[in-house]
Amino acid sequence: MRVLGSGPFKAGDRVQLTDSKGKMYSFFLQPGNQWHSHKGWINHDEIIGKEEGVVLLSSSGTSYQAFRPLLNDYVLSMPRGATIVYPKDAAVIVGFCDLFPGARVLEAGAGSGALSISILRAIGASGVLTSYEERPDFLDIARTNVKNYFGDSPTNWELKSGRVESASFSGEYDRVVLDMLAPWDVLKTSADALKPGGV
Numbered sequence: 073m074r075v076l077g078s079g080p081f082k083a084g085d086r087v088q089l090t091d092s093k094g095k096m097y098s099f100f101l102q103p104g105n106q107w108h109s110h111k112g113w114i115n116h117d118e119i120i121g122k123e124e125g126v127v128l129l130s131s132s133g134t135s136y137q138a139f140r141p142l143l144n145d146y147v148l149s150m151p152r153g154a155t156i157v158y159p160k161d162a163a164v165i166v167g168f169c170d171l172f173p174g175a176r177v178l179e180a181g182a183g184s185g186a187l188s189i190s191i192l193r194a195i196g197a198s199g200v201l202t203s204y205e206e207r208p209d210f211l212d213i214a215r216t217n218v219k220n221y222f223g224d225s226p227t228n229w230e231l232k233s234g235r236v237e238s239a240s241f242s243g244e245y246d247r248v249v250l251d252m253l254a255p256w257d258v259l260k261t262s263a264d265a266l267k268p269g270g271v
Contacts, residue, residue, distance in 0.1 A: 080121050081138070084223060087119055088145060089128070089136040098141050098149060100220075143193070146221055147186045153213040154183035157251060162190035169247050169271055171195055176244060178265050179203040180236035180258060181251035185214035189221050191249065192229060201229045202245075204236040241265035 088098045099107055105116045112130030124139050144159045171194035182188050182205035191201050205211045211233055219225045241264045248262045
């Protein structure tokens with residue numbers, strides 16, 4: 073998994089331009105490309121190699137400050153299929169589940185991928201997340217949103233199509249996170265998936 077938010081901007085990074093009124097624009101940096109708005113354009117090459125916080129002027133003289141998007145900004149602006157778990161709620165879930173680096177987590181209901189992103193950040197590259205989503209349209213949205221956030225598909229994330237209760241488990245997970253309408257329907261599945269002492 074790529075380390076986010078470090079060093080100068082590179083090609084392929086997501087950048088967020090913020091104008092003087094606080095309006096934000098987010099896109100991926102590609103050499104030779106331009107970002108356009110009704111207030112002019114900025115060459116991507118003017119951003120690549122610069123540090124976060126640099127102030128740039130558009131072709132019309134409008135100033136923008138360049139940052140990497142915060143998790144909150146990304147999640148609130150990403151495409152959705154399902155209702156997202158908002159970052160403030162995801163923080164509570166991550167805390168109450170006591171997620172830790174290296175944890176093996178089973179997620180039921182990937183939705184648009186917002187909670188998956190928070191879980192992946194909490195468990196780090198040494199953890200494993202297996203997410204189930206029964207709706208194919210949500211599956212594609214979640215896959216794209218997670219890939220766009222991390223810059224690539226995390227190798228420690230497996231997104232599966234189907235209902236979690238249709239799968240078989242034998243105590244391989246440290247944590248189970250249920251983001252679904254009827255979590256009580258999968259209590260036996262959850263118990264089967266958890267290691268002794270799992271949450």
